[in-house]
Amino acid sequence: MQRKSFEIPKALVWASYQDVRRNRGAPGCDGQTLKMFDQQRDRNLYRIWNRLCSGTWFPPPVLEKRIPKSNGRERILGIPTVADRIAQGAIKRFMEGKLDPIFHVDSYGYRPGKSAHDALKQCATRCWRYSWVLEVDISAFFDHVRHDLVLKALEHHGMPKWVLLYCRRWMEAPMQSCENGELINRTRGTPQGGVVSPLLANLFLHYAFDLWMEREYRGVPFERYADDIVIHCSRMSDATRLKSRLSDRFSSVGLSMNAGKTNIAYIDTFERRNVATSFTFLGYDFKVRTLKNFKGELYRTCMPGASKSAMRKITETIKGWRIHRLTDKSLLDFAKEYNAIMRGWIEYYGKFWYRNFSYRLWSAVQSRLMNVALLRSERRSNAASGMFMT
Template sequence: MHWSGHHIWMCVATREPPGCDGQTLKMFDQQRDGNLYKIWNRLCSGTWFPPPVLEKRIPKSNGKERILGIPTVSDRIAQGAIKLFMEEKLDPIFHADSYGYRPGKSAHDALKQCAIRCWRYSWILEVDISAFFDHVKHDLVLKALEHHGMPKWVILYCRRWMEAPMQSCENGELITRTRGTPQGGVISPLLANLFLHYAFDLWMEREYRGVPFERYADDIVVHCSRMSDATRLKNRLSERFSEVGLVLNAGKTNIAYIDTFKRRNVATSFTFLGYDFKVRTLKNFKGERYRKCVSVNGAPY
């Protein structure tokens, strides 16, 4: 494994709070070289055992909470080293319309592509997966890693990271995890992308070839020509996700009409990556009015 400790340090030196050991970035940095050597030595010898991730609860606008799992500083660096190794091999195989947490791609790339396709397609299927990161099946992730020829030591560490217990923020109790990959982990987005590459991206190519979509992690929008197409796809996605251990949130998976003609009793807006897309009356350069779906809260498209 190619190791550039200082490069990895810069990649993970964020403002994340300390993990279960209480060590901050500042404390780690006081003996950086020695600490980096210890991590490298244990990773190379197969003796890196991730400590528990620390539970952190983030309030959501709907009154519920998002649960994060915060690794220790040392474990973030260890994850960062393996992630860089894996990313070189996995990123080239990912779908062109997968935008989340990938080098050279961004949320704004996904929004721009979505806006362009809204001019060509009349219907939108806004897909919502219930608690996606909590339901990722470990065996399917490990199977995908084996399929792509990942070394056994990489698969070993990915298994350990996915199975690392979570330490309760209330009483310190260790919570065993048999599925899911913790939000807050450095390597979790890459494992999540690999999982959805097979659970959704390639399935769409196989079953609905030519139907375009944008996916940013588990935030997905699919473009359809007819309402009947969107309805059938919604039903099939529910079945597909059930096959791989996921749950389609039927209450938040919406169908919207975004074309020029007014329709009653049909949603005419959807939200993607925090931006609202709605049908609005616009004017062309001649001053003529027309209706089209546009982002109305700040996206420059």
């Protein structure tokens, strides 16, 4: 029996397939859905494993998908095919077991056992101890990741040559335009939407940011969720100097900070003029708010709540449901159709200030349900009038 070039366990491919089934997702450039893949599942999985082991897995182009952003711009995703997602997932599982233990404790994005809520909770705790926050925004981060630095980091951690081979191929895979099908070659960046991309992005920022902070600003706390970063400072002057040095650091690794979105904010119960007094992190606005305790007494504290942009998106989504036209459906029908979506919103945005978010959410829904009830009431009233007149 001929020995394979690379020893890749079949179990990795099978586990990755199970991950892809759970996550579902849209088809890539070949149009193959998961249902179509499953029609010859065993044969397809064997082909993936065989080609990975022989070094002949060449990823097809990723399919461009444009997602509108709240600022009017678009986020560009690169969607791999179902088969390529499985191949990426197998290699990602191999790498993750070796790389995740070395990552910084305050790196939260796309890591086993860590979540956005963990990052938000730590951020809220530190806002009570530090008065100033540097909110960092990296311009088009996933589009500017340097391939040579990622491969250098992988090699530094002793990754076998087949890992380097496939990571290079995935990072360099062309993108197929969603408008005309044209192939766009890539010399930097890692496709947002790829299975392996978040892990490679974390590895890149582990060296570009996390370890740099440990070396240059030991003791200065931060939270990083992928490329969303918040740094806590005791004084405004500290935050200003750090902002300048961080800009230079990012420039040295091929990144740049978004000047319009990288801000310094003052978060304290003592009022201060001519400075920003809030910042946004992972869909939450952090600011000092006036609240009531269980005795009804007022007090001021930093409390994270659903951001204005998040509430805007939620309201637009609810408007899109066109509840006012559902006059032929019962409340039970409405609940069956939309409860899962609303439950997801509450689970994410109601974590820290449940009463406030649930009130804002139900206000948006109930006002529309009231209109439906009024329309039904008018119909019944008109029907009764008609019966009386006859």
